Amino acid sequence: AQSVTQLGSHVSVSEGALVLLRCNYSSSVPPYLFWYVQYPNQGLQLLLKYTTGATLVKGINGFEAEFKKSETSFHLTKPSAHMSDAAEYFCAVRKNYGQNFVFGPGTRLSVLP
Amino acid sequence: DVKVTQSSRYLVKRTGEKVFLECVQDMDHENMFWYRQDPGLGLRLIYFSYDVKMKEKGDIPEGYSVSREKKERFSLILESASTNQTSMYLCASSLLFRNSYEQYFGPGTRLTVT
Numbered sequence: 001a002q003s004v005t006q007l008g009s010h011v012s013v014s015e016g017a018l019v020l021l022r023c024n025y026s027s028s029v030p031p032y033l034f035w036y037v038q039y040p041n042q043g044l045q046l047l048l049k050y051t052t053g054a055t056l057v058k059g060i061n062g063f064e065a066e067f068k069k070s071e072t073s074f075h076l077t078k079p080s081a082h083m084s085d086a087a088e089y090f091c092a093v094r095k096n097y098g099q100n101f102v103f104g105p106g107t108r109l110s111v112l113p
Numbered sequence: 114d115v116k117v118t119q120s121s122r123y124l125v126k127r128t129g130e131k132v133f134l135e136c137v138q139d140m141d142h143e144n145m146f147w148y149r150q151d152p153g154l155g156l157r158l159i160y161f162s163y164d165v166k167m168k169e170k171g172d173i174p175e176g177y178s179v180s181r182e183k184k185e186r187f188s189l190i191l192e193s194a195s196t197n198q199t200s201m202y203l204c205a206s207s208l209l210f211r212n213s214y215e216q217y218f219g220p221g222t223r224l225t226v227t
Contacts, residue, residue: 101216
């Protein structure tokens with residue numbers, strides 16, 4: 001069975017600081033991995049995804065994530081936080097070979113001035 | 114741009130009422146999904162559908178049913194609403210035969226059952 005853990009339900013960073021949001025997964029099949037962002041009162045928007053190929057994946061708004069099979073991790077990073085990055089971030093893994101995802105519990109990112 | 118719309122942003126219903134949540138997508142996607150989102154639990158799949166009139170149970174189908182009479186529309190039904198169904202409900206859609214499996218989400222419906 002697939003599962004996703006996100007370390008830290010709430011992360012605070014200063015504007016301009018590095019953003020690091022952690023995601024670890026378990027999967028019995030080759031994983032497809034996703035990061036979604038949810039701004040207040042909105043639905044989820046895809047930030048980036050890993051399916052196959054290059055393990056360092058670049059997404060929108062300057063975010064990137066690296067798939068590390070040996071660590072079963074897919075951490076999300078951004079070199080310099082902006083106030084507009086304040087949101088909730090969800091990591092997800094494809095469930096088996098199907099069309100569904102398993103989502104992590106989410107990490108709320110606060111950006112301090 | 115893919116657009117997924119949900120009929121209401123906020124809804125307040127009484128215990129025991131029958132509740133309909135509607136979702137429409139405009140990109141001819143085969144797959145449609147209903148999730149509920151609760152703090153600390155992330156998104157949990159209620160039901161999904163990969164074709165008209167087809168449905169599959171997700172992880173938490175109890176107390177819910179769905180209907181898909183047209184490809185673009187997927188309805189979630191609470192037969193007899195209960196207070197533990199107070200939650201944010203998110204609809205999503207995706208293409209069936211694409212390796213990326215990317216899901217596109219609607220803005221959500223915040224349902225309160227009193």
